[in-house]
Amino acid sequence: MPLARREALLLGAVALGAAAAGSLIGVLALQARSGAAELLAATFTDLSGKPRRLLEWQGRVVTCNFWATWCAPCLEEMPMLSAAQQHYAEKGVVFVGIGIDHAPKIAEFTAKLKIGFPVLVADSGAIDLVRRLGNPTGALPYTVFLDRSGAIVHRKLGALNRPELDQILAGLVR
Numbered sequence: 001m002p003l004a005r006r007e008a009l010l011l012g013a014v015a016l017g018a019a020a021a022g023s024l025i026g027v028l029a030l031q032a033r034s035g036a037a038e039l040l041a042a043t044f045t046d047l048s049g050k051p052r053r054l055l056e057w058q059g060r061v062v063t064c065n066f067w068a069t070w071c072a073p074c075l076e077e078m079p080m081l082s083a084a085q086q087h088y089a090e091k092g093v094v095f096v097g098i099g100i101d102h103a104p105k106i107a108e109f110t111a112k113l114k115i116g117f118p119v120l121v122a123d124s125g126a127i128d129l130v131r132r133l134g135n136p137t138g139a140l141p142y143t144v145f146l147d148r149s150g151a152i153v154h155r156k157l158g159a160l161n162r163p164e165l166d167q168i169l170a171g172l173v174r
Contacts, residue, residue: 035133036152044120047107061093061172062146069105073159074141085117091173100126
């Protein structure tokens with residue numbers, strides 16, 4: 001192989017490696033600035049008391065809904081989110097509810113409404129996380145959408161309706 005061609009192949013391989021490294025670093029930097037890395041790494045407990053992290057669902061589209069039992073709009077949207085989970089599960093979407101309340105109240109509510117997606121329990125400190133995720137008021141409900149790589153791609157303050165949810169997810173479940 002002539003030296004010029006060998007050098008060109010070597011330079012191409014180096015360029016390809018640099019591009020791949022740059023892409024990974026770019027995604028990680030974007031996650032760090034958006035709060036995604038902190039959200040994925042945060043530990044909450046499920047209703048049985050087991051520690052859980054959103055990292056468990058990496059590789060899937062995650063619809064992370066922060067809510068509370070004392071929040072009327074939150075309670076209104078929960079049945080719609082549960083129905084949407086059934087619809088989108090086969091498309092690689094998981095809904096995760098993060099209840100900011102006492103575990104017994106959250107357990108009672110989710111059992112009463114037969115919520116069909118994972119529900120995690122957070123203490124009031126989660127409001128600070130919600131603020132760092134782009135909701136300066138800390139109001140609820142607040143929904144964060146993560147793509148399959150774990151990057152935050154959409155945020156919504158206030159209750160979602162089904163057409164709005166379908167529109168957001170349409171671009172993520174290709």
